[in-house]
Amino acid sequence: MSAEATIAVNLARCVGSTMCIQVAPSVFALTDEGQSCVIDAGGDPMERIVEAAENCPMEAIRVEDLRTGTVLFPLTEES
Ligand code: SF4
Numbered sequence: 001m002s003a004e005a006t007i008a009v010n011l012a013r014c015v016g017s018t019m020c021i022q023v024a025p026s027v028f029a030l031t032d033e034g035q036s037c038v039i040d041a042g043g044d045p046m047e048r049i050v051e052a053a054e055n056c057p058m059e060a061i062r063v064e065d066l067r068t069g070t071v072l073f074p075l076t077e078e079s
Contacts, residue, residue: 003041005049005072006064011035013060020061023052036060046072 007027009020016034020027026043028036041049046065053061053073063072 004046004066005041006066007038007041007049008062009036009038010058010060010062013058014056015058015060017057019055019057020052023055024048028052 009028014035016030016036018030018036020036021030024044026040027038027049029039031037044052049063050072053059053063059074061073064070065072
C-alpha cells in the first residue's frame with residue numbers, strides 16, 4: 001500500500017505507551033529507546049493511522065494527508 005499520509009511522532013512527547021502500535025502495527029514500531037517510530041507510512045489504512053493518533057495519550061502523533069496537505073490530527077495545532 002502506498003503512503004497516503006505524512007506521519008510524525010513528536011519524541012519530546014512520546015512516552016512509549018504503545019497505543020499507536022496496537023492500533024496500527026504495520027505503521028508504528030517501538031525503537032530501542034522505547035519510543036514510537038514510523039516504519040511504513042502506508043502500512044495500515046488511513047483510518048487506522050488517524051485512530052492511532054487519536055488514541056495517543058500524549059497527542060504525540062501528527063497526521064497530514066499527503067495529497068491535500070490537510071492536517072487530519074491534531075485537529076487544532078498547537079505551536
Ligand atoms: S501512543 Fe503516543 S505515547 Fe504511546 S508510543 Fe505511540 S506515539 Fe508514543
